[in-house]
Amino acid sequence: MDGHDADSSKQSTADMTIFVQNLLQQMQTRFQSMSESIISKIDEMGNRIDELEQSINDLRSEMGQEGTPSPSAALKAKEEPKSDDGSA
DSSP states (O other): OHHHHHHHHHHHHHHHHHHHHHHHHHHHHHHHHHHHHHHHHHHHHHHHHHHHHHHHHHHHHHIIIIISOOHHHHHHHHHHHHHHHHHO
């Protein structure tokens, strides 16, 4: 009986080892998958931030060229009507 119990114990240990190895493999696979997903989302966020920065810079350019005149241009615009009024 002792020989049979030893064989059974060895088989039980082998089964437990295989079970733990499979469990660790599954955990590693899930961890790898989650890591890749997180990295992908971070890259996507980085790209979106870059696009947002570019859009902001484009808007600043448009505003500087078309929207609000520079302070010196605003002063000239105010001075011109005065000279026209004075000469008319």
